[in-house]
Amino acid sequence: MHPNFDRLVVRAGLGAGVLVLATACSEGSDSTASTAGTGGGGSGGRAGSSGTSAGGMGATGATGGSSSGGTSGSAGSGGSGASPSFEKSWTFASGLEGWDKLYGSPASLKTDAMVTADPADGSPDKGSVKIEIPFSAADQKLDVGINLSTPADLTGKTLSAMIKLDSGLSTGTSNPGGAKLYVKSGAGFVFADGGWNNLSVGGFTKITRNPANPGFVDTANEAGAFNQADIREIGVEIATGSTATATWSAAVVHLDTVGY
Numbered sequence: 454m455h456p457n458f459d460r461l462v463v464r465a466g467l468g469a470g471v472l473v474l475a476t477a478c479s480e481g482s483d484s485t486a487s488t489a490g491t492g493g494g495g496s497g498g499r500a501g502s503s504g505t506s507a508g509g510m511g512a513t514g515a516t517g518g519s520s521s522g523g524t525s526g527s528a529g530s531g532g533s534g535a536s537p538s539f540e541k542s543w544t545f546a547s548g549l550e551g552w553d554k555l556y557g558s559p560a561s562l563k564t565d566a567m568v569t570a571d572p573a574d575g576s577p578d579k580g581s582v583k584i585e586i587p588f589s590a591a592d593q594k595l596d597v598g599i600n601l602s603t604p605a606d607l608t609g610k611t612l613s614a615m616i617k618l619d620s621g622l623s624t625g626t627s628n629p630g631g632a633k634l635y636v637k638s639g640a641g642f643v644f645a646d647g648g649w650n651n652l653s654v655g656g657f658t659k660i661t662r663n664p665a666n667p668g669f670v671d672t673a674n675e676a677g678a679f680n681q682a683d684i685r686e687i688g689v690e691i692a693t694g695s696t697a698t699a700t701w702s703a704a705v706v707h708l709d710t711v712g713y
Contacts (some may be wrong), residue, residue, distance in 0.1 A: 599688065
């Protein structure tokens with residue numbers, strides 16, 4: 454037996470203990486690293502219980518992102534009240550913008566009617582044309598519009614306007630007056646309109662003229678055929694109906710946002 458046998462045994466035991474302790478520490482470090490890696494990986498960490506918890510937190514973060522996106526969507530919807538987009542329009546924000554009374558039947562209706570700018574009313578924005586017409590009988594009409602300095606090409610383009618009857622015109626709902634958008638083409642000013650729209654006292658309403666579905670086109674004009682690509686005049690015609698027994702009266706009308 455070695456004279457220092459007892460000391461060797463003690464040292465060997467201590468060495469084994471250190472080795473075991475080192476191994477345990479090493480395994481603990483690897484487990485910690487694995488846990489951290491699992492948390493960073495998110496979905497990849499679902500293999501371990503710690504990874505599942507970290508993945509759950511990641512899902513919560515995604516929900517928060519979804520909520521933020523929803524808020525942005527709500528803000529975007531606020532733009533729905535914006536003015537419509539046109540190639541050319543008259544909003545009357547700066548006055549009459551060249552619009553005036555152009556024709557009356559009888560002729561005295563044009564003389565007596567009043568067309569003024571109204572900065573306090575309009576749709577969708579303030580600024581409109583106020584039209585006061587002393588109607589007194591059936592089959593009377595007034596055209597309010599603009600003669601274009603440069604002909605417009607309305608091929609395939611819908612013309613629209615906002616119009617409001619403030620008061621008057623007809624006292625009977627069964628015999629209302631009405632309005633229609635019209636255009637005239639070429640040097641002979643060949644007439645075409647978008648069809649009749651009943652008017653009743655209330656708020657602004659939209660009227661249109663669809664080139665694919667016109668209300669009327671003058672095919673008997675000696676100046677030639679109507680030409681959608683050569684529009685010289687744009688306007689709105691306001692009229693009483695043809696019922697002679699109805700009660701017709703002076704009317705106040707507002708016109709705004711004409712465009713195509």
